[in-house]
Amino acid sequence: MIVALAVWDERIAPVFDVARQLVVLSLEDGVAHKQEQVRLSEGLTGQQRALVIEEIGTQKLVCGAISRTLSALIEAMGIEVISFISGSLGEVERALLDSNFNWEKLAMPGCYGTKVEADMENPDKAMNQRGAGRAGGRGSAVCRRGAGTSGSCVCPQCGEKVPHQRGRPCFEVNCSKCGTAMAREF
Numbered sequence: 001m002i003v004a005l006a007v008w009d010e011r012i013a014p015v016f017d018v019a020r021q022l023v024v025l026s027l028e029d030g031v032a033h034k035q036e037q038v039r040l041s042e043g044l045t046g047q048q049r050a051l052v053i054e055e056i057g058t059q060k061l062v063c064g065a066i067s068r069t070l071s072a073l074i075e076a077m078g079i080e081v082i083s084f085i086s087g088s089l090g091e092v093e094r095a096l097l098d099s100n101f102n103w104e105k106l107a108m109p110g111c112y113g114t115k116v117e118a119d120m121e122n123p124d125k126a127m128n129q130r131g132a133g134r135a136g137g138r139g140s141a142v143c144r145r146g147a148g149t150s151g152s153c154v155c156p157q158c159g160e161k162v163p164h165q166r167g168r169p170c171f172e173v174n175c176s177k178c179g180t181a182m183a184r185e186f
């Protein structure tokens with residue numbers, strides 16, 4: 001089993017869409033072997049990120065927050081996405097080796113549950129994605145509150161901030177200064 005972890009500073013990166021590093025583990029006979037580290041260049045599109053994940057031979061991806069479109073794209077490749085996870089590499093490694101592990105224990109603050117829930121901000125979109133058969137969303141944790149409806153979107157490239165608009169995810173907003181897709185500030 002090949003598992004890719006989106007990391008930052010030895011922990012799961014808070015936002016997969018802008019994560020710069022992957023740690024690839026191979027799980028065999030209850031032991032995790034570190035296979036390789038993959039650097040993701042800046043400015044990769046979601047689709048390019050998904051292709052990297054696929055090319056590595058990933059069967060399971062463990063990440064922090066991830067946009068719905070990107071998560072759906074990766075799941076459509078037959079890869080299990082365990083998202084909205086927060087924790088150190090060690091914690092995640094131990095969790096992966098425990099087949100009965102309850103991922104809620106490593107859920108990001110404000111996110112819990114391994115149920116797929118409707119996107120409160122985009123109920124229509126969420127319904128369509130489900131209708132399109134998101135592989136049942138097995139094993140993926142979805143943030144119940146979404147990322148909330150207030151706060152700001154921040155540019156991972158230049159730091160520009162704009163107020164978050166209700167119903168419009170930050171990753172769909174391009175920075176007015178440099179054009180980079182913005183990220184939700186947690």
Ligand SMILES: [Zn+2]
Nearest residue numbers: 155158175178
């Ligand atoms: Zn910018």
